[in-house]
Structure formats: C-alpha cells, structure tokens
Amino acid sequence: MAEITLKNIVKTYGDGFPAVNDVSLDIADGEFMILVGPSGCGKSTLLRMIVGLEDITSGDMLIGGNRVNDKAPRDRNLAMVFQNYALYPHLSVFENIAFPLRLRKTLSNDEIKEKVEKAAATLELTEHLDRKPSNLSGGQRQRVAMGRAIVRDADAFLFDEPLSNLDAKLRGQMRTEILRMQRRMGITTVYVTHDQTEAMTLGDRVALLRKGILQQVATPRELYEQPVNMFVAGFIGSPPMNFVPAQMDGTTMKLPFVSFDVPVGLRGAIGDREWVMVGIRPERFEDVDLIEEGKVSDGVTFDGKIDVVEWLGNEQYAYLPYELPQIRVEGLEEIEDDLGGETMQPQLVVALDPASKIADGTTAKIWFDPSRLHVFDMASGENLSLTVPAQS
Amino acid sequence: MPALEVRLRATSPELLSLPWRVPLADWDPTRVAFRDIPVGPSRHLVRFVDADRRLWALKSLPRRVAQREFDVLRVMETRSLAAVRPAGIVVQPQDDDAVLVTHYLQRSWQYRRLLMRVAPDATAHRSRLFDGIASLLLDLHRNGVYWGDCSLANTLFTRDGQVIQAWMVDAETAEVHPSLSDGQRRADLDIMVENVAGGLLDVAARRGEFDGGVERAFAEATSVANRYTELWDLLHLEPTVDAGATDTVTARVRDLESFGFAVDEVRLESDGDDETLRLRVDVAGRRFHAEQLRALTGLDVGEGQARVLLSDLRDLRARWEQDLGHHVPEAIAARRWMLEVFTPGVERAHAALSGHGDPVQAYCDLLEVRWLLSEQAGNDVGDDRALDALARRHTPGGSAAEVSFVELPTEELPALTPELLEELGQEPPPELP
16 A cells, blocks of 8 residues: 655656646545546546556656656556456456466465455455356456456556446446445545546545646545636536626626625625626525525525426426626636536526426526625636635 | 437448447347357457448447547558458447447457367467467557557457468557557556466366466466567667678668568667767568568568468579579569469469468468478478368468368358347356446
8 A cells, every 4th residue: 555646747748738737646545536627638647657658757756655757567566447357257256366466476376365365355256256257247247357456465546437438327336336445445546537426426535637737636525615716616516517707896796697795705805806707506596485584685586587497306407598798708718618618608507406396487586695606716717715714 | 318320431231221229239130130259258249240241340338438449440440550440330329329330350260269279289379379469569559559458359360371460359448649658568568468368268267277277378478478579679679880881781671571570761870989870770561571572463462471472482483593594583483473373373272272261371371281291291292282181171280271270261150040149148248347
C-alpha cells in the first residue's frame, strides 16, 4: 500500500499541446481518488503517467515516497484492474487467479495458494475455486478478474473507465463490486471516468480536470456544494445547475424572471460588478404551495410560466423558459462546450416534489432561498459566493 | 432512445437487409445465415453471418466502444497493418447497443484449433505461430498502435509461405498514437506474455497436460517477447562506423533485408568526432521480398510467400544460366518462370489439395515438401512425389504444409442452427467486463 504524489506534472506532446498542465495531487494511502472531466481534459493521460505508459514531460511522480518517473510499468507495482480480464474456460477459478503469479516464478506453491485463497475470501469466491468459469454468473466472473489483480499485492489499483465496456445492466452491479472490494481491502485506488455519477458515488475525493488543468479536488459533497468555479458547478450535478445572468442595481439583483434584494452576505463578494452569473441548482426551487407558510417570507417567490413538466415517480422536473438579456460573456462559450453545450439554454430546470400539482402550460408560484445561490464572476467564472461565510 | 443508424462500407444487399433493428442476440437463426465459428472467451456477443457469399463477423457492444474500435481499425487499414478490416457500424435503437461489422478473415485459423491438433513437441509449428505474434506486435508498435490486450484469442493466423502471419481481430482496447513510449511497449509486451501464457495453459488443460504444461506455456510465452525484443533491437541498432566504411553500411542493410525489412533511408551522422559516424537506418515496411517479386512478376503476395517464390525463381535462373553458359537478365528469367514454372505449378499443387485453400500457398507448400523429401532422400525427388504427399496429406513432420491439414477451410463451416445454438447456450462462453 502506498500514497501517490503528483508534483507539478506536465505532459506536452510533440506539437506543444499541454495535455496535462502543472497538476499537483496527493492521493493518500488507502484513498479512493476519482479523476473526472470531459473528454480531452487529461484524466486518462494523468492515469497513464502514474502507470508508466506515458512519459512525464516535467514534474515528479512518487509512489510510496519513491520517484518513479523513469521506472517501467511493471516495476511500479501497480495493478490495472480489468486491463486483461479474459477468463480461460478450461482452467479452474483457482488457476485463473493463480497463473499470473506462477508466471513470475518468485513464489512457492504454498504461497500462491495462500494468496489466492485470501483473495477468494475477499471476493466471496471461496466455494467456487474448483469450478470452471462457465459455471459462474456474470458477476462472479468479473470478481475472478478482480482476483487476478488482487493477488499481485500491488501498492495501488488503477481503473481506466472500467465500466464503459459493459452493458447498462452490469454497470451498476460492477460499480458496487468495485466499491466493496476497495473498502474491504483499503487499497489506494485511482479511477478514471467521464461519468459524474460514477465519480460522485465511488470516490472519497474527486479531482476534476478541464483542458489539462486541475480545477478542484474535494469530496463529492464539497464539489457539489462549494464548486470553485462555473465549470465545476456545471459539471457536477444532474440535471445540471441553472446559470442565469443577473444585473446589479444597487443592492437589487435583477434576474430575467424576478428581482430581489441581495442577501447582505453576498454583497461584499459581488462588489461593484454590474453583471454576475447566478447559479441555482434545480433542487433549490420549491413549489410555494408545498412549503411551510413561515418559510415563504425567508425566500423569493416568483411567477413562473411552466412549459413542460416531466414526472418521474420519485421526482419531477418543470421547465420554465425565460428571455435571455443581451449580454455577451467572454469565455462562456468555451465553458459551455466543455459542459456539453446545454448550460445556457434560456430555460430554468426546476426539480419539484413529486406531490406538486404544477401542470404544463400554467403559471405557477416558485420559491427559492437567495442565500443558497451561487454567484460567479462573469469573466473568470470564479465562484464569488465561496468567500461568504457559510449559512445554514 | 437513439434512432437506427446503419453505416456500411460494403454494399452487399444481403448485409443491408439483415434485421439491424433487433438486438444481435435475438436474431432468428432460421432467417439469418449464421455460421458456426467458435470464438474464444469474449466479453461481447460475436456472430458470423453469411451474406452474398461472404462471411462477416458481427459483434454487439456499447456504442462508444464500438465507435472507438471501428475508428482504430480504419486507421490500421490505411496503414496496411494486419488487422481485420472494418466493414461497418450499426447503431441500434435499444439501450446503448451497436454492432461492429468486420470482414471475416479468409482462410484463417484460430490458435485453439491449431494448438489442439499440434502436439506440444511440434516445436517448428509452434515457433512459427509465436514468431507471427511477435512480428505482428512489432509492426503495430512501429506504427504507433498500442494493443492493450494481445492474446491468442484476439489473434487469427494465416499462412504466408513458410511463416505464419498473425492478425489482430479485437481492437477494443487498442489506441493509436503518433509513436509509442517505451512504457507503452513494455506494458503491451507484459500483457501479451501473460495472455499468451494463459491461452497456452488453457489448451494444455484441455489436452489433459496441465501439469507438464505450466513450464512450457511460460517459456513459450516469454519466447514471444524475446523474439520481439530481438527484432526491435535489430531495427534500432545504431552502430558507430568509421568514415568511409561502406561495407558496414551494406552489411547492415542486407541484414535488415534478410528479415524482410525494406530500407527507406540510411543516415550517417557525426557524433562530433571526425573519424566515426553513427549509422541510422529507417525502415519502411516489412515487404522487401514481396515488393521485389511484384516488380519482377506483378504478383502481389505476402512477404513469406514472396520469399519462397523468389528463391524458386533464382534457383531456376541459376540453372538456366548454367545450361546456357551465359548471363540471363532477371526480368527475362522472371517472365519464363511465370509461364513455364509458376503457373503450371500452382495449378497442379492446388489440384493436389482438391482445390482447397490459397493456390499460391499450395505451390509454396509443394516447393517446401519437395525440398524436405529430397533432403530425406539425398537427391531431388521431383514434383510428383511431393504432389502425391500433398494429396495424401502426408508430408514430412514439421513442414509448414502440415498445418493446412488441421483445420477446415472457411467455406466448409457448418451453419449455426437453432439446435446448435441451444446446445451452445447450455455452456455459454464466459462473458466478461
């Protein structure tokens, strides 16, 4: 077991393009770290530099305190799980797990037996060790493949989008298996994914990258509640955060659909900016009919024209179109592209309690608490509300 | 729910009319001409379909993965690398499914069938097979392709003269880079060694030879990596030569050509020392003999076949020169060889094998068998005895020709009937992540 330390890691390709740009990251011993971001953000390149598949242009890569920049992949003692997971139909489950150890020729038969049995116990495969893979269920077969990685006694497990190859049914099942294995073994794990749901459900911490630059490293909850910038705020959460341009007029904040007095705490953060970008998560809105009467005056209520309501059983989403003010924001399009191009649709997505009776084509009273808003700088995308002391 | 999208690079009417809207697993074997070709352990469903008298391999997998594999195979095709040729990709309306369509590789063998029939002590055959894998991996790496899952099950084999050509059939994990780092190459080699050892061990277990098989499997798998490293080092050798030492340069070029590498450029660079130069040789491809034969005869064959045929041509030229007592230009000799030796020879050899397999390969086999029989007899036994041996499928042990008798040619593959499918369903192939 070991910690993995990345110090100012840079990867530049022949054409000068920096695929990874000055990334520093400490992955603690036993930690489950997720590398996530849109395609081309550098997450896979980063993982490959840890494994030794990509040369490091500059910076230091340390595993267990030792610099490994120039070490061959095999000498780094890491296990890429599911890299090659073919099971051999005529070998027993035991032998399917054991044979890579035999290949190394450094262990006695007794030592191999002990390791395989230990791995099998971790994976609940003990009673299947003498069987052939064809007699196992789909999930059990995947656990055999994991067993092959476990018996290596690697310092860390690495996963490169391991679920992308699976059909939708197996994906959820495998996610649970991976999490269970990691928790039981407490082994340092680095896991690359483009899927924010995987990132949020699996990781102790999540490192979010964009264009080769590390944006934020935090627990899933912190990323969700305290995103450092618009990109992080827009990437994490489904449906994504609503971004609405807001004009300041003294202490009044004018959104396209409602104006209100800015909470005192936010005023300092906004400073003398005329325009800011406001971020509101869909679940921060409420149907005013469903909240306690005493609470109504604590927030802002507005009349929203409901275009469509999607009822999903455990929740429902209402879509409220609005007029976008004529304002061009430098760099916004780029952020949009990285977030999949749907951030700045001039419509609010509002998550409603399934009990809400709000219907298509009506005008409804919608409520939100302005102290739960995120306020971003229009130019830099920086989250200004993070400087505000947290409010309950 | 995505709409159906069929993209095919082959306008075969029967292929177009396959039930693309339906998941591959649900295709009706009484309506679709499936062929029974067992595949190794695969994480995705693979089916072989006969359409317009050609065989196609169909693989069902998630859309993103299918698209990536299709793209990698397209690149490999443009670089003339030995991989199955992509014929299309079909995005299906269900879930996240797509079907990748590739051309079935004609006259190819799977290692499992080959090795099940080739005894462990048939070292000549086995080393041909392993050379094929080493050469394939070398070719891929020289062209910036990282495989990530090179294994016996992901490879098909075809005969090419006296060598075996290996083909990549599964590119799910493959990546194309401008060039590979040493780390990528080493990791790919490590994966290959483990996979090949596993595959060999599996065959040994199937043959009931597991106990003795462990050591052998590991030694053989390691030998593939050693073979690769030898070739890689040969290509990347940069000796220091004395200025003006043309012999060294010529010898280096010949050395590479003898392995089939065609030299693209020779560079001599000063190390700052006036007396010595560093010799660098850039290699274009591994078709040195094939290009020579094509220039002489117009025949477009594999490097292995070309090597055999060129040697046949040169033997005859030498004999004619001896008979005539004067020099015969190579182009003249080539024309006569084509007409009087090669063309009738191909016909007779192919007929001796009842018209099975590749006609040019049949002729290469005839030459090999004749040589081996002559060596045993101590004198030239002539074509007839060799043809007879081929026809009786009784050739000298260790001959490359022996391999052609161990497997059914593609054309004779049985249809995959509903009954057979059901039978297979009782013991499904392992289905993995």
